[in-house]
Amino acid sequence: DIVMTQSPDSLAVSLGARATINCKSSQSVLSRYNNNNYLAWYQQKPGQPPKLLIYWAYTRESGVPDRFTGSGSGTDFTLTISSLQAEDVAVYYCQQYYSTPIFTFGPGTKVDIK
């Protein structure tokens, strides 16, 4: 099974500053068939269900602000929040969907305001 890890476990960033979250998969999630990375990012605010932010490693879901950017390929991925807003306080999870119909989430990264 593909194991997902994230770093850091948590981070505190000043309002307007950049936040960077890393995600690593135990094996590549890049498809040689279509050259897509089978990697998604979700945001979960306290007391709410998760919300899809990004899929295919870098494609923003409709309505997601462009301060959220996904990057990376193969086994190493990054979610960047370019200018942290108060409403971005949340836990962020990466998820692989390469090994369909088996899926795995990373352990999550908590983002707070410094």
Added chain:
Amino acid sequence: VQLVESGGGLVQPGRSLRLTCAASGFTFDDYAMHWVRQAPGKGLEWVSSITWNSRSIGYVDSVKGRFTISRDNATNSLYLQMNGLRPDDTALYYCAKGSVIVAGVFDSWGQGTLVTVSS
């Protein structure tokens, strides 16, 4: 899109529960569906998935042989039959809809139903 989970509750170890997800606002039988759980204060754990036609099903190793996912496209309902429940199955269980782009991306979620396994 609306997903409403029900069926959770307090149950003794070894007993069974059946969760239901009532779906509306989209063409249910066009999409894969999923169950994801979250233990109190912990992260997300994918539990099970089923394709639109029920031909492909997957489970996390920890529930294989105990949980069964199913769906009824006539009533827009997703189910999770949970047998042999254990204390480590205690969690908020979310129903999630697969994306039209790719089934393994979860683009809509319910609010969850809480399952507590305790004697």
